[in-house]
Amino acid sequence: xxxxxxxxxxxxxxxxxxxxxxxxxxxxxxxxxxxxxxxxxxxxxxxxxxxxxxxxxxxxxxxxxxxxxxxxxxxxxxxxxxxxxxxxxxxxxxxxxxxxxxxxxxxxxxxxxxxxxxxxxxxxxxxxxxxxxxxxxxxxxxxxxxxxxxxxxxxxxxxxxxxxxxxxxxxxxxxxxxxxxxxxxxxxxxxxxxxxxxxxxxxxxxxxxxxxxxxxxxxxxxxxxxxxxxxxxxxxxxxxxxxxxxxxxxxxxxxxxxxxxxxxxxxxxxxxxxxxxxxxxxxxxxxxxxxxxxxxxxxxx
Amino acid sequence: xxxxxxxxxxxxxxxxxxxxxxxxxxxxxxxxxxxxxxxxxxxxxxxxxxxxxxxxxxxxxxxxxxxxxxxxxxxxxxxxxxxxxxxxxxxxxxxxxxxxxxxxxxxxxxxxxxxxxxxxxxxxxxxxxxxxxxxxxxxxxxxxxxxxxxxxxxxxxxxxxxxxxxxxxxxxxxxxxxxxxxxxxxxxxxxxxxxxxxxxxxxxxxxxxxxxxxxxxxxxxxxxxxxxxxxxxxxxxxxxxxxxxxxxxxxxxxxxxxxxxxxxxxxxxxxxxxxxxxxxxxxxxxxxxxxxxxxxxxxxxxxxxxxxxxxxxxxxxxxxxxxxxxxxxxxxxxxxxxxxxxxxxxxxxxxxxx
Amino acid sequence: xxxxxxxxxxxxxxxxxxxxxxxxxxxxxxxxxxxxxxxxxxxxxxxxxxxxxxxxxxxxxxxxxxxxxxxxxxxxxxxxxxxxxxxxxxxxxxxxxxxxxxxxxxxxxxxxxxxxxxxxxxxxxxxxxxxxxxxxxxxxxxxxxxxxxxxxxxxxxxxxxxxxxxxxxxxxxxxxxxxxxxxxxxxxxxxxxxxxxxxxxxxxxxxxxxxxxxxxxxxxxxxxxxxxxxxxxxxxxxxxxxxxxxxxxxxxxxxxxxxxxxxxxxxxxxxxxxxxxxxxxxxxxxxxxxxxxxxxxxxxxxxxxxxxxxxxxx
Numbered sequence: 001x002x003x004x005x006x007x008x009x010x011x012x013x014x015x016x017x018x019x020x021x022x023x024x025x026x027x028x029x030x031x032x033x034x035x036x037x038x039x040x041x042x043x044x045x046x047x048x049x050x051x052x053x054x055x056x057x058x059x060x061x062x063x064x065x066x067x068x069x070x071x072x073x074x075x076x077x078x079x080x081x082x083x084x085x086x087x088x089x090x091x092x093x094x095x096x097x098x099x100x101x102x103x104x105x106x107x108x109x110x111x112x113x114x115x116x117x118x119x120x121x122x123x124x125x126x127x128x129x130x131x132x133x134x135x136x137x138x139x140x141x142x143x144x145x146x147x148x149x150x151x152x153x154x155x156x157x158x159x160x161x162x163x164x165x166x167x168x169x170x171x172x173x174x175x176x177x178x179x180x181x182x183x184x185x186x187x188x189x190x191x192x193x194x195x196x197x198x199x200x201x202x203x204x205x206x207x208x209x210x211x212x213x214x215x216x217x218x219x220x221x222x223x224x225x226x227x228x229x230x231x232x233x234x235x236x237x238x239x240x241x242x243x244x245x246x247x248x249x250x251x252x253x254x255x256x257x258x259x260x261x262x263x264x265x266x267x268x269x270x271x272x273x274x275x276x277x278x279x280x281x282x283x284x285x286x287x288x289x290x291x292x293x294x295x296x297x298x299x300x301x
Numbered sequence: 302x303x304x305x306x307x308x309x310x311x312x313x314x315x316x317x318x319x320x321x322x323x324x325x326x327x328x329x330x331x332x333x334x335x336x337x338x339x340x341x342x343x344x345x346x347x348x349x350x351x352x353x354x355x356x357x358x359x360x361x362x363x364x365x366x367x368x369x370x371x372x373x374x375x376x377x378x379x380x381x382x383x384x385x386x387x388x389x390x391x392x393x394x395x396x397x398x399x400x401x402x403x404x405x406x407x408x409x410x411x412x413x414x415x416x417x418x419x420x421x422x423x424x425x426x427x428x429x430x431x432x433x434x435x436x437x438x439x440x441x442x443x444x445x446x447x448x449x450x451x452x453x454x455x456x457x458x459x460x461x462x463x464x465x466x467x468x469x470x471x472x473x474x475x476x477x478x479x480x481x482x483x484x485x486x487x488x489x490x491x492x493x494x495x496x497x498x499x500x501x502x503x504x505x506x507x508x509x510x511x512x513x514x515x516x517x518x519x520x521x522x523x524x525x526x527x528x529x530x531x532x533x534x535x536x537x538x539x540x541x542x543x544x545x546x547x548x549x550x551x552x553x554x555x556x557x558x559x560x561x562x563x564x565x566x567x568x569x570x571x572x573x574x575x576x577x578x579x580x581x582x583x584x585x586x587x588x589x590x591x592x593x594x595x596x597x598x599x600x601x602x603x604x605x606x607x608x609x610x611x612x613x614x615x616x617x618x619x620x621x622x623x624x625x626x627x628x629x630x631x632x633x634x635x636x637x638x639x640x641x642x643x644x645x646x647x648x649x650x651x652x653x654x655x
Numbered sequence: 656x657x658x659x660x661x662x663x664x665x666x667x668x669x670x671x672x673x674x675x676x677x678x679x680x681x682x683x684x685x686x687x688x689x690x691x692x693x694x695x696x697x698x699x700x701x702x703x704x705x706x707x708x709x710x711x712x713x714x715x716x717x718x719x720x721x722x723x724x725x726x727x728x729x730x731x732x733x734x735x736x737x738x739x740x741x742x743x744x745x746x747x748x749x750x751x752x753x754x755x756x757x758x759x760x761x762x763x764x765x766x767x768x769x770x771x772x773x774x775x776x777x778x779x780x781x782x783x784x785x786x787x788x789x790x791x792x793x794x795x796x797x798x799x800x801x802x803x804x805x806x807x808x809x810x811x812x813x814x815x816x817x818x819x820x821x822x823x824x825x826x827x828x829x830x831x832x833x834x835x836x837x838x839x840x841x842x843x844x845x846x847x848x849x850x851x852x853x854x855x856x857x858x859x860x861x862x863x864x865x866x867x868x869x870x871x872x873x874x875x876x877x878x879x880x881x882x883x884x885x886x887x888x889x890x891x892x893x894x895x896x897x898x899x900x901x902x903x904x905x906x907x908x909x910x911x912x913x914x915x916x917x918x919x920x921x922x923x924x925x926x927x928x929x930x931x932x933x934x935x936x937x938x939x940x941x942x943x944x945x946x947x948x949x950x951x952x953x954x955x956x957x958x959x960x961x962x963x964x965x966x967x968x969x
Binding site (some may be wrong): 015016022025192197200201202274 | 405413422
Binding site for chain 1 (some may be wrong): 666669670671676677678681682710792793795796797798800802804805807808812813840902904905908909911915916926927929930931938942946949950953956959
């Protein structure tokens with residue numbers, strides 16, 4: 001081998017760019033901090049969650065206690081901030097308590113579906129063509145049902161209740177999450193560093209966990225957040241139809257249904273639960289958008 | 302140029318005379334797009350019967366244009382892609398043979414340095430993590446000793462561990478990333494390093510630094526190199542022996558200087574003609590390339606180069622030329638070089654060579 | 656090309672098989688004996704046994720499935736446990752009513768969405784972009800059943816110009832102004848989600864196309880603004896068309912909530928009633944038909960996309 005007359009290779013004139021190590025996630029966090037809309041949305045969400053968690057203290061009345069004398073009082077009635085519902089229960093208290101149920105029914109299925117669907121998607125993305133085909137064909141079958149239809153059909157069959165609602169929605173969301181994760185995993189699989197990891201004789205689980213997963217997590221997070229916004233609407237919709245949470249539990253969808261009759265008497269009051277659903281769902285949607293923008297970093301070549 | 306190879310590696314099995322890597326008739330075909338349910342099976346013959354050997358302590362250069370199959374060959378060697386046919390023998394042990402060496406064990410002795418690109422390093426991991434991954438995952442090294450090894454390697458490739466160990470790939474320059482690539486490949490203590498276009502993406506000055514680094518490492522660590530590149534200048538400088546590929550086949554092979562001084566295959570000559578050179582001794586009679594680049598899906602019959610060769614004749618279309626020795630460690634696959642092949646120029650060339 | 660369609664057809668058939676299996680297993684997901692739904696608990700044992708044989712519940716599961724599948728394929732979706740009427744006829748009726756809602760809603764949603772999305776993209780960064788983006792994202796995040804209620808509140812209660820519910824007339828296409836009035840609120844409600852989805856998609860696709868160089872090149876060539884917009888839209892069309900097809904499928908398959916709010920006798924309400932009456936044959940039939948419709952729309956969309964976009968994958 002002929003030596004080339006060039007600078008000695010161990011000259012530490014090489015310095016990394018930037019003063020301090022910045023990981024990808026800390027860069028994302030920085031960008032998020034500068035995105036005022038997303039910060040605002042996050043604050044609103046935290047407020048909603050806090051109200052739900054601390055419902056017994058935030059509520060002014062017992063959400064289950066009603067009195068026929070106080071039916072359908074309008075917004076602004078002294079003592080009843082947002083009025084009362086068709087059996088005289090305080091709406092503010094019911095909204096706040098209902099937030100618990102609605103949030104749980106909204107977030108839990110997405111969490112469960114992400115764990116199940118994420119694993120399936122990773123396995124399908126990294127595994128052999130046979131495994132991929134197997135998983136994705138089954139996913140296709142579930143994808144063949146529009147989500148509303150599937151959720152209702154499952155709930156219609158196994159019955160109402162919180163547990164069944166969560167189960168039904170988990171099944172509905174597992175398919176799309178699997179698809180998204182598989183697509184992300186397949187993209188990552190093609191990159192050189194994954195090939196290098198395979199060439200290093202590392203066992204497959206280590207490659208999936210340490211090389212593929214960290215690069216897939218971001219996309220999954222964005223998608224899961226947007227799914228939460230749909231999940232909240234769907235779970236409320238199920239309760240609205242009588243297939244989700246059962247009365248007299250305060251749940252936003254249930255409240256919406258019950259107050260339907262009230263639209264001729266006190267229209268504003270009837271609309272309130274829907275506003276709660278709208279705001280929460282909107283916030284999750286905007287959060288998902290904000291996350292996606294923050295993660296879309298064009299790294300220097 | 303005889304390699305000064307010291308028999309100090311405990312894993313050595315056959316001594317200096319046994320090639321570290323021997324490849325026989327390696328083949329890989331890819332189905333062309335639209336393969337499913339096609340009546341005619343259209344295949345891209347990416348690697349079509351490639352054979353070569355690499356002696357211990359030497360560097361074998363593999364040169365050719367893009368699409369000639371050199372990167373595919375590299376991946377076949379490591380079984381990142383499964384070969385359709387052929388044998389790979391590492392230090393006397395057949396890879397995949399029950400009595401030979403497993404793919405896993407092969408990978409512990411043979412590693413690859415990738416072309417520097419955005420995707421060659423995990424963007425979510427620190428430099429130290431990247432280098433330590435192999436030892437931790439494949440050899441079950443604990444975190445502390447793995448990271449210590451990573452830092453030693455960083456030192457060895459010229460990056461100060463204190464500065465670089467906790468950095469992320471996007472904070473490094475191209476040359477720095479390539480050093481990390483090299484360190485990662487060395488982390489598993491391989492005996493043979495495949496360098497797939499390892500310096501192609503670098504600026505010239507950085508390229509020189511990296512090549513010097515590679516030369517030093519080869520000496521210090523008793524390594525053997527397989528250097529793949531399309532850049533003839535670089536290949537000439539780093540290689541002891543060279544193999545020239547065209548459309549999945551080897552057209553010329555032999556000692557580096559011999560090939561560069563007296564290229565015999567028309568393709569090699571054309572490649573060298575395209576190289577700017579100041580050497581007045583290098584006079585050739587070769588004409589420039591003619592014709593269009595052929596379709597890799599349906600390569601020409603017989604000699605694949607014939608559609609661009611100024612000297613192509615009928616025999617070239619009928620019979621694919623075999624790699625024949627025409628001198629001491631100089632093989633060419635061309636009918637012109639073999640007396641009695643049926644090519645009109647065969648006798649002339651043979652006479653000129655004697 | 657033909658190869659691609661063939662593959663896709665094969666794939667669709669497999670999916671439909673899977674769908675039928677899921678629909679069939681619904682009845683067996685119910686806790687308890689399927690027969691309990693059909694009979695009162697005090698029914699004498701002989702009646703129970705006889706019905707068991709009649710419905711085939713004594714045979715192994717795969718035999719039951721195959722028998723059911725055979726009936727479905729021949730158009731027999733069974734008989735409603737409640738009304739005694741044939742499911743197929745009732746369902747087709749109801750499906751027709753849903754189409755009366757879904758198609759206008761789709762058209763309205765797509766055109767609104769496309770307009771808003773295009774306008775937003777061409778005004779990228781300015782206030783107009785923000786306004787339109789807010790509208791589209793509202794369409795997505797809104798519980799549309801609530802919007803229905805809100806619209807009823809505004810247009811039927813506070814300012815009574817439109818009917819609050821019901822389809823009016825005898826079903827089928829609206830044949831009078833009165834029937835048309837009944838259509839307005841539900842269609843607007845139903846169009847919100849497609850508007851939101853298409854609006855966002857069109858905005859991002861058009862933005863991508865604009866950021867490429869050829870629109871600038873077109874303008875430099877002297878083409879009028881309107882023609883440039885037309886060319887840009889042509890390029891942005893394929894993914895949007897695909898999603899529009901899917902949205903139509905969703906509208907038909909998922910109309911149940913809006914139909915409940917407006918008391919619209921469509922397939923959604925049909926299914927709703929079936930659920931509450933535990934009318935399993937109706938439920939199964941409806942699920943199979945709606946899901947199959949969705950699958951077929953998917954197939955159509957894929958084929959159309961392959962026709963338009965020559966770079967077909969797989």
